[in-house]
Amino acid sequence: MAILRRVIAIFAVGGWLGVAGAAPLDVFLTATPEPSVGIGTLELGVDRMSTELDVFNLRNRTTNSTTATQSYLAQHISGGLKLGEQGWVSGNLNQRAIADGATDYRYTSWQISGQYRLLEDQSWQPATALRVSAWGNFADQTQSSKAVVMPGAVLNSVKITRPADQQLQADLIGTWNLAGGTQVNASLGAGTSELSYGALSATTTIDGCNYNLAFTGNAVYGVVILPCGTGIYVKEVYDNSGRLGIDVANEIAWRGRFVQAGLNARWQDGPWTWRAGYLFFLVQREAVDAILASRKRASYTQNHTIGLEASYRLQPNLQLFAYGLMNSNSFFNEIPVAYNSSTAARFGSLYSVLGAGVRFDF
Amino acid sequence: MRFDYLLIPTATALAAALLVACGGASSGVGSTPTSGLAVDGYLSGSKVVCDSNDNGVAGAGETTTYTDTRGNFTFPSGCKHGVIVSGGTSVDTGLAFVGQLRSPAGATMVTPLTTLIASGMTQTELNKALDLPTGTDLLTTDPAATNANGELKNPSLMKKTLAVQQLLQKTTELFVGLGSLVGSQATNTVYTEVAAAFAEQLKTGDALMNDTDGVSSDRVNTLVSAAVTRTSTASTVSSDIKTALASAGGATTIATVVKSALTSQAQEIMDGSNSADITAKTKDRQGNTSIVDTVKVAVASGEMGPSTSAEDADFLDRRLNTVAVKPTEAVAPTDYVYLDNNSIGFSADGVSATTYSVSDFQSSTSGIRIKWPMADSAALKLKLKANGSFTFAPNQKLSAAVRIQEKGGGSGEVRAFTDNVTVSKSGDDIILSVPDLPQALIYGVSGNAQTKAVIDFASKVKGITNTLSTASGAESTVMFGEVVNYGINGLSNQFAKMSEMRGKYLVTIVVNELPLRKADGSKFDFLSIDVPTTLSGGAPGSHIPVTGYGLVGYITLTD
Numbered sequence: 048m049a050i051l052r053r054v055i056a057i058f059a060v061g062g063w064l065g066v067a068g069a070a071p072l073d074v075f076l077t078a079t080p081e082p083s084v085g086i087g088t089l090e091l092g093v094d095r096m097s098t099e100l101d102v103f104n105l106r107n108r109t110t111n112s113t114t115a116t117q118s119y120l121a122q123h124i125s126g127g128l129k130l131g132e133q134g135w136v137s138g139n140l141n142q143r144a145i146a147d148g149a150t151d152y153r154y155t156s157w158q159i160s161g162q163y164r165l166l167e168d169q170s171w172q173p174a175t176a177l178r179v180s181a182w183g184n185f186a187d188q189t190q191s192s193k194a195v196v197m198p199g200a201v202l203n204s205v206k207i208t209r210p211a212d213q214q215l216q217a218d219l220i221g222t223w224n225l226a227g228g229t230q231v232n233a234s235l236g237a238g239t240s241e242l243s244y245g246a247l248s249a250t251t252t253i254d255g256c257n258y259n260l261a262f263t264g265n266a267v268y269g270v271v272i273l274p275c276g277t278g279i280y281v282k283e284v285y286d287n288s289g290r291l292g293i294d295v296a297n298e299i300a301w302r303g304r305f306v307q308a309g310l311n312a313r314w315q316d317g318p319w320t321w322r323a324g325y326l327f328f329l330v331q332r333e334a335v336d337a338i339l340a341s342r343k344r345a346s347y348t349q350n351h352t353i354g355l356e357a358s359y360r361l362q363p364n365l366q367l368f369a370y371g372l373m374n375s376n377s378f379f380n381e382i383p384v385a386y387n388s389s390t391a392a393r394f395g396s397l398y399s400v401l402g403a404g405v406r407f408d409f
Numbered sequence: 410m411r412f413d414y415l416l417i418p419t420a421t422a423l424a425a426a427l428l429v430a431c432g433g434a435s436s437g438v439g440s441t442p443t444s445g446l447a448v449d450g451y452l453s454g455s456k457v458v459c460d461s462n463d464n465g466v467a468g469a470g471e472t473t474t475y476t477d478t479r480g481n482f483t484f485p486s487g488c489k490h491g492v493i494v495s496g497g498t499s500v501d502t503g504l505a506f507v508g509q510l511r512s513p514a515g516a517t518m519v520t521p522l523t524t525l526i527a528s529g530m531t532q533t534e535l536n537k538a539l540d541l542p543t544g545t546d547l548l549t550t551d552p553a554a555t556n557a558n559g560e561l562k563n564p565s566l567m568k569k570t571l572a573v574q575q576l577l578q579k580t581t582e583l584f585v586g587l588g589s590l591v592g593s594q595a596t597n598t599v600y601t602e603v604a605a606a607f608a609e610q611l612k613t614g615d616a617l618m619n620d621t622d623g624v625s626s627d628r629v630n631t632l633v634s635a636a637v638t639r640t641s642t643a644s645t646v647s648s649d650i651k652t653a654l655a656s657a658g659g660a661t662t663i664a665t666v667v668k669s670a671l672t673s674q675a676q677e678i679m680d681g682s683n684s685a686d687i688t689a690k691t692k693d694r695q696g697n698t699s700i701v702d703t704v705k706v707a708v709a710s711g712e713m714g715p716s717t718s719a720e721d722a723d724f725l726d727r728r729l730n731t732v733a734v735k736p737t738e739a740v741a742p743t744d745y746v747y748l749d750n751n752s753i754g755f756s757a758d759g760v761s762a763t764t765y766s767v768s769d770f771q772s773s774t775s776g777i778r779i780k781w782p783m784a785d786s787a788a789l790k791l792k793l794k795a796n797g798s799f800t801f802a803p804n805q806k807l808s809a810a811v812r813i814q815e816k817g818g819g820s821g822e823v824r825a826f827t828d829n830v831t832v833s834k835s836g837d838d839i840i841l842s843v844p845d846l847p848q849a850l851i852y853g854v855s856g857n858a859q860t861k862a863v864i865d866f867a868s869k870v871k872g873i874t875n876t877l878s879t880a881s882g883a884e885s886t887v888m889f890g891e892v893v894n895y896g897i898n899g900l901s902n903q904f905a906k907m908s909e910m911r912g913k914y915l916v917t918i919v920v921n922e923l924p925l926r927k928a929d930g931s932k933f934d935f936l937s938i939d940v941p942t943t944l945s946g947g948a949p950g951s952h953i954p955v956t957g958y959g960l961v962g963y964i965t966l967t968d
Contacts, residue, residue: 266947268944268946268947277868279865279868280864280865281862281864282864284860284861284944285860285944285946285947286861287860287947288855
């Protein structure tokens, strides 16, 4: 446990514990994911960041953001299964609760991957694998109670029902097995993102009266929330002229393409296994970032992730692990659906999480 | 957020000027929608009230809906009680519906016949009284239903429905007219009493009508006599009417004098050969006011009264019968107000006024020119005169609406209304007052049709009282500039560019319940304005129709 505390301390001091890259834990990609014993692995884990854990107040060391995520709690179950000598399939299911002080988001994340080892390692030739993944996030709804300033209105709150993202991703992974169980991995990947949503609604205030707004495409339908003063007031309004300046589909249901590159290493020390990695992520989004630029607001297209994991083998097929992950730009490449024109500013912040769990090989 | 509108202030002004206030809303009384059909010919734009306290009176707090253009109505939250229908227009004849139909709980039809059932008859009794096939379900059978060729499926039922309405309506109009009352409050109250008297009489005795011999004048005589007797003692009926009925000679004399005329009118409808002919005859007879007009002249001249002999009554009966089926009114109408010289004064500063004729207003080439923006003191200056004498029943309400449509290619439109404005008469004064909690709404569409809104301006008109005088030489002022400017200043944050409005607009004004006619006594056009009260997404949702006599004309806003 001393080691675990040390790990936590290291990341805390580093100031940027964070979630993994695009697909979950891509920061530790390897061409040889199969366990040393057995044909598969099952993992249960918890990720967490809170005021209590953030003893160095790292989350407030943000760049261009005053809306950093406050706390994060996630549970995940993941597993993999060996298929033949070169094949590996894996899946991951993750429940995430994110709070930024005024808003709670609850996402379900999923991932399925198939990985095939094209080449085994020989001499300096790395083991080389191709991984193809589909992954995404969805929620019943997300609701923000923070004011969102749009060109034609200030939205007091915004609610999106059934927000979701879907990604297709391909990675080429090389693994060099060095002496003493040490392993070095490099990866290069690319993919596409597509966001969707069910409905967008919001509240706003006009001349002292509050209104519920419902968007259909860019058309907005507003209904007053009574009571509403003692004077003349607009009871209902419909507008499809775009005067609010909101391009709904492009702002919250964008499409994009991304690439990522990573480097990580694994080494062993008795019952301990250590992994450390870095992942660079670059995304090009259609429309939404241009819209942000037109409003002279910041957009973020790059993310840097660093991860460190320590695992302790209790039994030949049972390990406890703990890890810390840090993102330079919060969750934006792990939960793309969380990024839209009204939330983009929040992705300027550093963020990190601590994780722990158990891994069972069978 | 800003919403650009082009027409709002004018609508607000005119609506306020007309003192349209509204009321209406009420509680739901069921859990599943209840639908029905109002028929005297299909009734469009009629007010349908769920009689949740089962007292036979449309109360202010009871759930209200309106019929569509085919007579259909729905209570979205259901109605487990009887319903009451009033107002609106027959889509067959184009005439305003006169009376107050009722139906018992569970009925899907609301017709003059269901009104008799709601007034105490059984279906069996009514089928017998009208010589309809035993077992005819009058509560669910649509008398106006047609086949694929447009012919009535049940012409006998339709003709008898219309003939009964003719008897109910003309008897009601006679009683109300004798009392010199105007407005639906008096009409509906009397109609209810007349229907109750008819129902009581028709429960027993000979049939009122049959397919062989037609309408029985003897039965009409007993019906009218019973109606006079009942109305003369009904607590809900104005004393003016009771007094007038007595002055006209009472039950026996009145029934004797009008029985043949009423019978002839009902028989005319019964003689209709096909759907079109039935409609034509109904339109002619329902629009004919000869009975009331002639009887009033007879009473005024002393020919008819408490001392009228049976022989004299029979003579009057025969004379009246000769005019009752003529398509034109027998005598010039009385008991109405009119604009002196058919002119309207518009004052930009509240003091001096420019006079326009109604024909100027109606002319698409001239119209009324209004300086824009206007001063707070801008007002209408009206010189009203009265022909005859009239009064309103207590608690008489009126509605008014205005529709303004942008001309010249734009889609800008405003429809505004207020409802439930109390109208009363004191001497030469017509007093309009808006209740504390009116409903007053504006529906607006921007010039580019991309923005629509429903605006509640009830707070701005509630509590207002205005007096229109018909005294000789009197000029009535209807202030509206302040309200218009309030709209500009108060709402321009959302409805920008109102002060930039210029150009020509088509204006439709409808006021119901006021006996307003042209100077020569002829009627204004019978019009209806549907005012959406909600937006269902981007489309108009529920609506309130305001139907009555009105004007269509033009205004031009200038610098």
